[in-house]
Amino acid sequence: MKHFPLFYKCLFIILIVFVSTASLYASGSSETKDKILNIYAARNYASDEIAIAQFENVYSATVNVISGNPRELIARLSAEQENTPADILIAPDAGALTQAQHSGFLQPISSSIGSFIPSKFKANDNSWIGFTKRARVLIYDPLVTDPTNFPTYESLATRSDITIATRSSANAYNVSLIASRIAELGTDQTIAWVAGLVNNFAREPQGNDRGQIKLVASGNADVAISNSYYLGLMIHSQDPAERAIGESLRIWFPNQDSSGTHMNISGAGLIKYTKNKELAEKFIEYLLSEQIQELYTNENYEYPVNPAVPPGPTVASWGSFKESNFNLSDLRPYLQEAINIASQNGWY
Numbered sequence: 001m002k003h004f005p006l007f008y009k010c011l012f013i014i015l016i017v018f019v020s021t022a023s024l025y026a027s028g029s030s031e032t033k034d035k036i037l038n039i040y041a042a043r044n045y046a047s048d049e050i051a052i053a054q055f056e057n058v059y060s061a062t063v064n065v066i067s068g069n070p071r072e073l074i075a076r077l078s079a080e081q082e083n084t085p086a087d088i089l090i091a092p093d094a095g096a097l098t099q100a101q102h103s104g105f106l107q108p109i110s111s112s113i114g115s116f117i118p119s120k121f122k123a124n125d126n127s128w129i130g131f132t133k134r135a136r137v138l139i140y141d142p143l144v145t146d147p148t149n150f151p152t153y154e155s156l157a158t159r160s161d162i163t164i165a166t167r168s169s170a171n172a173y174n175v176s177l178i179a180s181r182i183a184e185l186g187t188d189q190t191i192a193w194v195a196g197l198v199n200n201f202a203r204e205p206q207g208n209d210r211g212q213i214k215l216v217a218s219g220n221a222d223v224a225i226s227n228s229y230y231l232g233l234m235i236h237s238q239d240p241a242e243r244a245i246g247e248s249l250r251i252w253f254p255n256q257d258s259s260g261t262h263m264n265i266s267g268a269g270l271i272k273y274t275k276n277k278e279l280a281e282k283f284i285e286y287l288l289s290e291q292i293q294e295l296y297t298n299e300n301y302e303y304p305v306n307p308a309v310p311p312g313p314t315v316a317s318w319g320s321f322k323e324s325n326f327n328l329s330d331l332r333p334y335l336q337e338a339i340n341i342a343s344q345n346g347w348y
């Protein structure tokens with residue numbers, strides 16, 4: 001029993017040292033505190049790591065990336081509310097960002113940031129901004145297939161002589177594509193479109209966009225629905241087999257004589273409860289800088305959103321095309337309906 005007072009004394013001293021060190025850190029070095037950025041990221045390409053490392057260097061900041069799929073990250077923001085450590089949400093699809101926006105997890109980004117970006121690629125309240133563009137295209141083998149036989153998304157559903165490879169309808173890229181069809185064609189025509197598409201599926205939807213491209217390369221599908229940059233990633237793959245596939249296939253931009261090709265973005269949203277708004281906005285601004293835009297188009301084969309930066313050589317080789325004018329901020333009312341239409345018509 002005699003040992004207890006000494007034990008408590010020691011504990012007390014340790015606590016005092018710990019508390020005083022912690023308070024010194026917190027009060028005496030607000031600069032250190034302000035230089036930590038927490039990003040909830042549903043996008044993790046190799047080029048993102050490079051962009052983040054460069055930002056850390058330029059701004060002497062520490063960036064913590066918490067990865068997850070959009071659904072997980074939005075659920076986390078919902079559970080954490082004002083206690084969230086997140087400063088920024090990054091998603092590879094506008095649907096997730098509009099959901100975060102309408103759930104009240106975001107706040108407007110300073111209007112001086114990204115003012116050069118067309119309104120169709122950012123939130124109507126400026127709470128998220130697209131920092132790269134990607135086209136949802138058709139990929140085919142020019143030695144086997146003539147894409148003028150299926151010039152539009154609609155024609156994929158009406159022709160009886162083609163087979164289509166696509167991933168699950170639950171994937172965000174497809175949800176946004178279907179949602180944009182509802183906005184453009186209406187519910188009834190979208191139901192007919194999905195049903196026709198399912199009729200032409202080469203197999204049950206499975207795998208990712210690269211998997212669909214490989215199915216075309218192996219001759220087991222005529223056309224793959226894919227984001228444009230996946231072909232670029234395959235053309236520049238370390239794997240010779242992937243490289244050969246990338247080089248043998250081509251991109252077709254659908255709906256050039258009508259609504260234009262469906263576009264999506266990777267975007268960044270400013271978290272409503274960020275304790276580091278200034279640094280968070282600097283990060284978003286940095287993503288839009290010429291330097292990082294060049295990185296994304298040269299390394300991840302995406303389309304720049306900054307008009308001062310031309311597409312990189314691989315992206316430029318696919319040619320110019322007409323983009324859809326659909327405003328991605330308007331996706332939200334159609335997202336759930338898109339999921340329902342797909343699942344009720346056999347696109348699982």
Ligand code: FE
Pocket residue numbers: 092227
């Ligand atoms: Fe992707």
